[in-house]
Amino acid sequence: MHKIKVFAPATVANVGPGFDVFGFAVEQPGDEVVATLSDTRGVRVIEITGDNGLLSKDADKNTAAVAAKGLLEHLGSNQGIELSVHKKMPLGSGLGSSAASAVAGVVAANELLGAPLSRRELLPFTMEGERVACGAAHADNVAPSLLGGFILIRSYDPLDVIRIPTPENLWCTVVHPHIEVRTEDARRIMPKEISIPTGIAQWGNTAGLIAGLFANDLELIGRSLVDHVAEPARSQLIPGFTEVKKTALRLGALGSSISGSGPSVFALSDSQEKAKRIGQAMHDAWTDRYSLDSDVFVSQINKEGPRIISQ
């Protein structure tokens, strides 16, 4: 094998109450990376599509390349690898765009080299990709993109990544309104402290969400999708958030909140038909009342993580 194409899924981080500790992967959208063996040592980015020229091809600044380079260095490999990065989802949308590229890049590189490391062992390299993209080595997007399903990051020091079961009939709608939320703003607007009652509500709901996922209790999952910490602050940066969320709940969503740091909003539901109907209604609410266009993605939870598309 000298060439491989890998898809890595988008992810919804935080998932209501699980601020900075929880995320899941969806079947679509996602990014694709083509990796090709080359005679020139090191990692090069030879092509990026779908980014409107926003991303760097510099191998020290591109998240896919940084992740692949980290792997090669870890293995002490002299191999040369060329990457073509195909962005198939919006950048800066709260869907883990940089994470998906990092995961696709390092998984493609690992496969090209004969898969010396397990998927889980690739996690540190994807986190370094996140550091380049976001300034911090967060795992709540890269871990679910890499491993699939629902992922809990219990702790960073030491890193403790735990896979939580995925109920069968769980569908996700993610709607990305065409506005920009700057990462600095999403950070700055967060409270510095929370009251003890707020904290109690938050860890009660995080615990309820985990219990609901293990017990396959969709009602409990829905009741637990309440975020008292990030959503009240960050929703101020998303015009129409309250109305769009209410629309999703009125149409039968189990729960709804901001995807990552936004502006995308996700909703969980118990059927494909409902998930599609909810997506259309959320889209229409933004169009009709806020003159905002949006992309709608409907899929099941991705349980497998990245997929090899061709080789």
Add this chain to the structure above:
Amino acid sequence: MHKIKVFAPATVANVGPGFDVFGFAVEQPGDEVVATLSDTRGVRVIEITGDNGLLSKDADKNTAAVAAKGLLEHLGSNQGIELSVHKKMPLGSGLGSSAASAVAGVVAANELLGAPLSRRELLPFTMEGERVACGAAHADNVAPSLLGGFILIRSYDPLDVIRIPTPENLWCTVVHPHIEVRTEDARRIMPKEISIPTGIAQWGNTAGLIAGLFANDLELIGRSLVDHVAEPARSQLIPGFTEVKKTALRLGALGSSISGSGPSVFALSDSQEKAKRIGQAMHDAWTDRYSLDSDVFVSQINKEGPRIISQ
């Protein structure tokens, strides 16, 4: 049936990171209540033993009587019931003493009346018992005492009480040092606010604890038994806490923290032999270095809740 004797178990609330939302019941210690039908309408406390004269026999102030009265009023019953309350555990120890009495009282009354309500339906009456004893209708002791096992209180409004599975080989050591921690002090010493990073660590660990219990992963349960909120504050009221906890961990406890608001300290472990050894060592640490006597209780997790002892 005109007379019944019921045992209700002691409980460990908070359980590390689950401040105010989590608790479990133990096989011992616990309180016993004897309920007898009488011809005089209403609930009377005719005897209390084991309380050193500290508890009130006034049916409006005694937690067992308040719970039983609430049931009778709910049922519109004209029945008369006399209660004998036998305290079989230390008061003010952080082991849910008032909760166990309330649960034993209302379960005994319910059984005497032919069990018109389910155990779960009795919960509101036990919470009213807690209100009389503690000033607030907390559920994190009464719910596990009443239902057995590990219990999550996801929310109070509306009340959402969720049973979490109990791993088979889980043993609990609780050691009660003979000091008094006043409830006012335990409350006053709590921080009013926590930082976001502290919150993230807390709900990460709460989520990990729930996942460990569902997955029967004792190591994960142990790693998750970290409390960044109440323990750092309240441990200051317990002389020798740090050393006693370290002793438990050194002897192989999965984890250890304060039971409820203290001063009792609990440790979880994976065998009876280890749990006993840990209890002895915790006891000795308090005796040798702090001249504090203590009671040691070792048992499995109580999965059934209250037990009818005789009728």
